[in-house]
Amino acid sequence: DAGITQSPRHKVTETGTPVTLRCHQTENHRYMYWYRQDPGHGLRLIHYSYGVKDTDKGEVSDGYSVSRSKTEDFLLTLESATSSQTSVYFCAISEGSPRIPEAFFGQGTRLTVV
Amino acid sequence: DQQVKQNSPSLSVQEGRISILNCDYTNSMFDYFLWYKKYPAEGPTFLISISSIKDKNEDGRFTVFLNKSAKHLSLHIVPSQPGDSAVYFCAASGAAGNNRKLIWGLGTSLAVNP
Numbered sequence: 001d002a003g004i005t006q007s008p009r010h011k012v013t014e015t016g017t018p019v020t021l022r023c024h025q026t027e028n029h030r031y032m033y034w035y036r037q038d039p040g041h042g043l044r045l046i047h048y049s050y051g052v053k054d055t056d057k058g059e060v061s062d063g064y065s066v067s068r069s070k071t072e073d074f075l076l077t078l079e080s081a082t083s084s085q086t087s088v089y090f091c092a093i094s095e096g097s098p099r100i101p102e103a104f105f106g107q108g109t110r111l112t113v114v
Numbered sequence: 115d116q117q118v119k120q121n122s123p124s125l126s127v128q129e130g131r132i133s134i135l136n137c138d139y140t141n142s143m144f145d146y147f148l149w150y151k152k153y154p155a156e157g158p159t160f161l162i163s164i165s166s167i168k169d170k171n172e173d174g175r176f177t178v179f180l181n182k183s184a185k186h187l188s189l190h191i192v193p194s195q196p197g198d199s200a201v202y203f204c205a206a207s208g209a210a211g212n213n214r215k216l217i218w219g220l221g222t223s224l225a226v227n228p
Contacts, residue, residue, distance in 0.1 A: 004157075033215075042203065042220040043158070058215070090157050101146040101207040103216060105157030 003027050006091050006106040013113055019078040021109050023091030025071075031094040032074040033103065034058075034066060036087040043090070049074055050096065081113045117141045118206050120219035128227055133191040135222050137204030140185065144206040148216065149178060149189045152201045161202075162189070194226045 003026030013019050023032060033048040035058075045058030047066040055066050063085060065077045078085055088110050094103040119138045127133045137147070145166045150158040164171040164178045164187065171178050177190045191198055204219040 040220070043218045045215060048215065092157075101216075102148055102160045102163055104160065107157050108155070 004091060004093055004104060004106040006089075006109050008109060009107065010110045011112070013081050013111070015082060015113055016080050019081050019111065021076045021089055021091075021111070023074045023076070023106060025074075025093045027093055027104075028071060029093040029095050029104075030071075031096040031103070032068065033092040033094070034064075034074065034076045035090045035092065036060065037090060037108075038087050046076065046089075078111075081111075083113050085111065086113045087111060116219075117144075118204055118217050118219040120202075120204055120222050122222050123220070124223040124225070126225045126227060127194050129196055130193045133189075133194045133198065133224055133226065135189040135191075135202050135204075135224065137187045137189075137219055138185060139187075139206050141206070141208065141217075142182075142185070143208050144217075146207040147178070147180060147187050148205045148207065149176075150203045150205060151198075152203060152221070158203060191224075194224075196226050196228050199224055199226045 005024045007022045034046040035043045037043050044060045046060055046064050047058055049055045049068040067075045088108050090108050091106040092103040117140050148163040149161040151161050152158040162173050162176050162178050164180050169180050180187045201221045201223045203221045205216040207216050
């Protein structure tokens with residue numbers, strides 16, 4: 001299994017509070033991604049990173065920010081959590097090589113905003 | 115507009131028979147296609163991929179077929195086993211620059227009945 005750890009695995013938070021989810025990898029992969037999974041929507045990309053301090057928006061980036069100060073860590077922050085951000089969040093990593101396009105996923109973080 | 119479509123939300127097959135999961139795409143610039151399997155409360159796991167220069171890739175019980183003219187791919191599982199019951203996601207990757215984002219379908223829930 002690829003070395004990806006997400007923390008926390010479960011979190012309940014109140015509307016309006018900031019929340020940070022952490023993704024840690026031990027594979028030294030260049031690309032890291034944050035997805036959310038919701039019923040009827042499949043996997044939707046929030047933000048991704050293609051190197052230290054290099055990040056870009058995905059399709060559902062509003063209300064989220066990310067930071068990558070080290071190769072191994074990719075943080076997702078909800079600046080002011082809303083109920084619509086209740087979801088399961090997945091981190092993924094990828095070498096980004098044209099020969100090896102597959103991404104490997106963490107176990108997920110279930111976030112509930114009440 | 116969805117670039118990767120899995121038109122069957124669910125599929126039920128008998129143990130030992132063939133499972134065929136389908137996926138259609140619209141972007142002819144995709145150069146890799148991937149299948150992932152997802153169990154409840156776990157992250158997606160990579161199953162098999164195919165390059166756009168091939169029309170078939172086989173790995174044990176899993177075979178992926180690609181029909182570029184029809185922009186269609188399918189995953190065959192033979193023989194199907196109860197442990198194959200999961201949600202299967204089709205994903206596509208483009209080679210634009212260094213961007214290795216995956217574009218996802220909504221998934222097909224496979225139930226293999228004993």
